[in-house]
Amino acid sequence: MRLIKNPEERRNEILNAAEILFVTKGYTKATVMDILQACNIAKGTFYYYFQSKEEVMNAIVMRYILNGESAARRIVSDPELSAHDKIFRIITAQNQPDDRKHGLIEQLHHVQNVEMHQKSLVETVIRLSPILAEVVEQGIQEGVFNTPSPKESIEFLLVSSQFLLDQGIFQWEEEELRKKVETFSHIMERVLGAKQGSFAYFTRLHFPHQA
Incomplete structure (x- = not known):
């Protein structure tokens, strides 16, 4: 008897199989046929959920972004945490070690996937900006931040960090990256009107072995 799965389960099954293929075989080399064989499904089943391999990749990336957004919202909803605690935990949650995510x-860093990469960066900024802006507003109430434009400040900080600190784009040497991360910590303090040294944990998160 053929097992009938609910649509969400089947969709995630396709995404999981495709993600493994994209990481192990490479996105460019992996084909829709590879995905069909990995899932043991018919071509019609695949095209019921996705129109192309590109759409599958976009869905996988979006799943990571949505998971990151959900994690950030859970942290922000905790009334026991201070603004700095929330920012620390959100950054930590977004950078959890994950071999498949890293792969x-x-x-996405391959030149032929640059448009997809740009879309993922934009989506990340759009979804995390209002959440982090809420944390900044809390920090203003706590007296640890002082900025007239929480959302806009966060947007500039997110865009710059997502781009300049992306090793797949710039491939900085470790010392170069460390200096940029330290400088970014100082910029965060100035933009958000925070006490000098209060964002030192940003550097420690990127270089825990040097803490």
């Missing part, structure tokens, strides 16, 4: 990001 997927490596695929």
Whole structure:
């Protein structure tokens, strides 16, 4: 008897199989046929959920972004945490070690996938900006931040960090990256009107072995 799966389960099954293929075989080399064989599904089933391999990749990336957004919202909803605690935990949650995620990001860094990579960066900024802006507003109430434009400040900080600190784009040497991260910590303090040294944990998060 053929097992009938609910649509969400089947969709995630396709995404999981495709993600493994994209990481192990490479996005460019992996084909729709590879995905069909990995899932043991018919071509019609695949095209019921996705129109192309590109759409599958976009869905996988979006799933990571949505998971990151959900994690950030859970942290922000905790009334026991201070603004700095929330920012620390949100950054930590977004940078959890994950070999498959790292492998997927490596695929996005390939020149032929640049448009997809740009879309993922834009989506990340759009979804995290209002959440982090809420944290900044809390920090203003706590007296640890002082900025007239929380959302706009966060947007500029997110865009600059997502781009300049992306090793797949710039491939900085470790010392170069460390200096940029330290400088970014100082910029965060100035933009958000925070006490000098209060964002030192941003550098420690990127270089825990040097803490």
